[in-house]
Amino acid sequence: xxxxxxxxxxxxxxxxxxxxxxxxxxxxxxxxxxxxxxxxxxxxxxxxxxxxxxxxxxxxxxxxxxxxxxxxxxxxxxxxxxxxxxxxxxxxxxxxxxxxxxxxxxxxxxxxxxxxxxxxxxxxxxxxxxxxxxxxxxxxxxxxxxxxxxxxxxxxxxxxxxxxxxxxxxxxxxxxxxxxxxxxxxxxxxxxxxxxxxxxxxxxxxxxxxx
Amino acid sequence: xxxxxxxxxxxxxxxxxxxxxxxxxxxxxxxxxxxxxxxxxxxxxxxxxxxxxxxxxxxxxxxxxxxxxxxxxxxxxxxxxxxxxxxxxxxxxxxxxxxxxxxxxxxxxxxxxxxxxxxxxxxxxxxxxxxxxxxxxxxxxxxxxxxxxxxxxxxxxxxxxxxxxxxxxxxxxxxxxxxxxxxxxxxxxxxxxxxxxxxxxxxxxxxxxxx
Numbered sequence: 001x002x003x004x005x006x007x008x009x010x011x012x013x014x015x016x017x018x019x020x021x022x023x024x025x026x027x028x029x030x031x032x033x034x035x036x037x038x039x040x041x042x043x044x045x046x047x048x049x050x051x052x053x054x055x056x057x058x059x060x061x062x063x064x065x066x067x068x069x070x071x072x073x074x075x076x077x078x079x080x081x082x083x084x085x086x087x088x089x090x091x092x093x094x095x096x097x098x099x100x101x102x103x104x105x106x107x108x109x110x111x112x113x114x115x116x117x118x119x120x121x122x123x124x125x126x127x128x129x130x131x132x133x134x135x136x137x138x139x140x141x142x143x144x145x146x147x148x149x150x151x152x153x154x155x156x157x158x159x160x161x162x163x164x165x166x167x168x169x170x171x172x173x174x175x176x177x178x179x180x181x182x183x184x185x186x187x188x189x190x191x192x193x194x195x196x197x198x199x200x201x202x203x204x205x206x207x208x209x210x211x
Numbered sequence: 212x213x214x215x216x217x218x219x220x221x222x223x224x225x226x227x228x229x230x231x232x233x234x235x236x237x238x239x240x241x242x243x244x245x246x247x248x249x250x251x252x253x254x255x256x257x258x259x260x261x262x263x264x265x266x267x268x269x270x271x272x273x274x275x276x277x278x279x280x281x282x283x284x285x286x287x288x289x290x291x292x293x294x295x296x297x298x299x300x301x302x303x304x305x306x307x308x309x310x311x312x313x314x315x316x317x318x319x320x321x322x323x324x325x326x327x328x329x330x331x332x333x334x335x336x337x338x339x340x341x342x343x344x345x346x347x348x349x350x351x352x353x354x355x356x357x358x359x360x361x362x363x364x365x366x367x368x369x370x371x372x373x374x375x376x377x378x379x380x381x382x383x384x385x386x387x388x389x390x391x392x393x394x395x396x397x398x399x400x401x402x403x404x405x406x407x408x409x410x411x412x413x414x415x416x417x418x419x420x421x422x
């Protein structure tokens with residue numbers, strides 16, 4: 001692939017070239033599977049496994065690559081009737097920190113993303129939602145994980161009477177913020193940002209701005 | 212930690228409670244290490260390793276958790292003198308797709324984030340940048356990776372005369388977009404979103420809006 005040639009075309013763009021490029025470059029069906037030549041090693045963890053395989057990439061290059069095989073997850077951006085945002089302050093052992101994160105959870109076997117997040121939002125925030133909109137899909141770490149996270153906007157919230165009941169190893173507090181407070185926290189420099197949360201917030205703002 | 216009690220406080224906020232909560236909840240130094248009780252297994256990949264350990268969380272709960280130990284990475288949002296955005300269309304075997312991603316790379320041993328990204332932007336885009344601003348740090352997958360990605364805004368770009376020289380296994384094309392085109396691609400629903408890229412773009416827009 002001649003990257004330099006492409007760059008020259010784009011620096012001197014003609015409409016034809018650009019439309020053509022957009023058609024082929026921005027298609028989510030532009031999928032190319034790599035070929036697993038050999039499974040070299042594997043470790044199973046609770047909700048996912050880690051594999052090292054000998055892989056042939058679509059460009060012909062072959063190498064050994066390790067990655068996490070993950071069942072996928074679903075996430076909600078919950079907006080209250082007063083236009084406030086519900087977000088969690090949650091402990092993550094891998095980064096030894098309490099992060100700001102939207103409610104999310106790993107898909108269970110046979111569970112659809114929307115059913116998964118309808119369960120998770122109740123368990124993690126103590127609210128249920130009646131109005132759901134799709135905000136697309138993200139990949140958090142495409143260099144070493146196949147996880148896809150399905151994003152949803154959750155509105156028309158109702159507070160449940162029951163206690164919030166998370167997993168034993170979840171260390172979570174529920175915050176209710178004005179949208180500008182969340183923007184300020186993201187820009188403050190005081191937060192290590194959770195990428196799925198900021199991406200979902202970006203999408204939610206795009207969606208809500210168009211209403 | 213009484214989650215329900217906190218929720219009640221926030222639903223009936225007083226300034227005192229909220230300022231207090233913000234002070235303790237939004238501090239990036241609010242770090243609590245977990246205790247590794249026992250290393251159970253480990254696999255080494257090219258640029259990172261995967262470990263399963265028996266870990267005691269700060270709330271006392273003990274369990275076996277697997278995660279990727281990663282040296283960290285750096286990412287640039289490159290803005291040309293004509294206020295266009297440089298972005299890559301890049302193949303990722305783990306998700307079998309070509310994603311839109313900002314130039315980024317894993318830190319080499321002893322390399323600072325800024326030095327790393329100054330090298331990567333040249334290798335991946337064929338541009339160098341003279342003006343650099345910090346946009347903070349993100350974590351892409353805090354549920355199963357300790358990776359932190361340092362975000363930078365790269366301006367005052369100059370096209371290099373040399374060919375773009377990536378790694379053998381990199382399958383990359385360089386795109387130059389108007390900011391509104393990138394916004395439209397993110398909102399189109401046609402893209403599986405790369406979370407680090409959308410998060411960095413959110414931060415870049417916040418930064419540029421304040422100029």
